[in-house]
Amino acid sequence: MKTPEEILKIMMNEDSFSQWMGIEIQAIELGSCTLKAEINSTMLNGFRIAHGGISYSLADSALAFASNSRGVQCVSIETSISHVKKVSEGDCLSAEATEIHRGKTTGIYNVLVKNQHNQIVALFKGTVWITETKW
Amino acid sequence: MKTPEEILKIMMNEDSFSQWMGIEIQAIELGSCTLKAEINSTMLNGFRIAHGGISYSLADSALAFASNSRGVQCVSIETSISHVKKVSEGDCLSAEATEIHRGKTTGIYNVLVKNQHNQIVALFKGTVWITETKW
């Protein structure tokens, strides 16, 4: 069976959008993952703060890497995010995915997105469907 | 007071990320908005399908434009999305935001994301906070 690191490497190599976002891996373990990315000017919205889709995408990548780390492929069923603090150009975000529940068919993960001052900027929750396909 | 078209133009001009995604405006009215975008290879994830953040971002932009169309600035409080069908490179997505509730302080919008075959690929719901700042 592949290790969390091996699976992550395969996924990240193919993941063009995570690469475009400049995502760096901080940590990967069975059921958890921490990512990092810096906000550049292309990532801003009509209010000139980070587009909500950027924090979401960072958290969604963390969800994917954390949930797939156990050796079987997982796909997202339902995700939600609350944006609680503005994110500006130059901010450096981290996203830490934690496994809250791992059943037979579904898994639930919380992802906490923080800025460089360790302030929470977004709270993400994701439910994944655990397939029978091994990595 | 500015019209929905005027507000949208101001927002879209500043919205670097929506521009990067190649978002086109299909329709804008008081409380509703329809956007379109094509999936390119940079938008793919580790499974070589569209990253969940892409459908989310398209829907989130539709939410922003629809909720701000009434002349006062609105910011997202909580959003959720269910990805129900895979999105592939070359697919052309539309996102239609509809106002379900507009109270004094909060508004709720559904966004339906479909592909070029008119199949639903994602269901998005967003709650916004209605500020007192006029456009």
Next chain:
Amino acid sequence: MKTPEEILKIMMNEDSFSQWMGIEIQAIELGSCTLKAEINSTMLNGFRIAHGGISYSLADSALAFASNSRGVQCVSIETSISHVKKVSEGDCLSAEATEIHRGKTTGIYNVLVKNQHNQIVALFKGTVWITETKW
């Protein structure tokens, strides 16, 4: 195969809590269901308006009946509700569940909860897991 009416009858007969709430069936069809219930004084919360759990329970029953109507047992994975208008003692609520998506393993339903003045009081969304157990 059992009809939606037959399945509903079996479920409702066993459903002590829906009975306690005084839930009445207004309509049942493949993938949809409309229920009704009146708010009594036992259903109120610390603000002397209907407890959020009452609208939720009514909507959740509608989700259960609508999703199980297709002849296989379905269980809730994730549900969300936005309470947008106060509900008072004596109000008569209706909950209409509509099927938005029915895939192989999951289904998604919207439930609109309205009062006797046809005003929306809550918006509910539910995702169910479609089991392989037939009714």
Next chain:
Amino acid sequence: MKTPEEILKIMMNEDSFSQWMGIEIQAIELGSCTLKAEINSTMLNGFRIAHGGISYSLADSALAFASNSRGVQCVSIETSISHVKKVSEGDCLSAEATEIHRGKTTGIYNVLVKNQHNQIVALFKGTVWITETKW
């Protein structure tokens, strides 16, 4: 200003539905709250397990008590719950509400619902609107 205990007492005294559920207070502090309730036969659904509305209602009461504990009235904007384990008659549930974010206008709380074996049965997240009305 009233203490968390005083506010809780006022709320609980009026809260007929929480009383009907037999809710007991385990702990109350600024921004957090733990409740307990036992599942009886009236709380069951069509599968003869606890109705989803029961776990929801317990968690929603915990959200209300935790968010109101800071001396100003708070009302629920959006809540979501994932039911991850069946709850049976005779089970004793606890619901622990924790404050994740407290801004100027909104607060976010996680509520973990566990059974008597300390197993998670439901994960609840609630966003409240912080009004300007003092207790």
